Amino acid sequence: MAVEKLSESERKNWLSALDGWSMASDRDAIERTFKFADFSEAWAFMSRVALLAERHDHHPEWSNVYNTVEIALTTHDADGLSQRDVEMAKAINAL
Numbered sequence: 588m589a590v591e592k593l594s595e596s597e598r599k600n601w602l603s604a605l606d607g608w609s610m611a612s613d614r615d616a617i618e619r620t621f622k623f624a625d626f627s628e629a630w631a632f633m634s635r636v637a638l639l640a641e642r643h644d645h646h647p648e649w650s651n652v653y654n655t656v657e658i659a660l661t662t663h664d665a666d667g668l669s670q671r672d673v674e675m676a677k678a679i680n681a682l
């Protein structure tokens with residue numbers, strides 16, 4: 588399915604609505620860092636995000652160090668930010 592990149596105006600609208608997410612400085616992606624009480628909490632969060640990713644068929648680029656999870660979202664099929672990233676960020680924020 589062809590996925591379209593977000594337009595400039597769409598980006599501005601969505602970014603203001605996505606609490607905690609910001610534009611990556613070096614590429615067309617949004618990112619957010621999550622800090623938890625400990626590794627176990629971080630791992631539980633990652634497990635839930637993994638299930639979301641499968642359900643959305645939209646997968647994060649992420650890293651985990653102990654209690655910190657860094658997530659970047661971009662749409663490889665669109666070579667940049669698309670509506671799918673926005674939907675995924677909203678779903679992650681709702682966890």
Ligand SMILES: C[C@H](O)[C@H](O)[C@H]1CNC2=NC(N)=NC(=O)C2=N1
Binds near residue numbers: 645660663
């Ligand atoms: C075949 C499968 O539907 C595609 O490769 C999906 C999988 N997950 C994906 N995740 C992300 N972030 N971008 C994509 O373009 C993408 N495409």
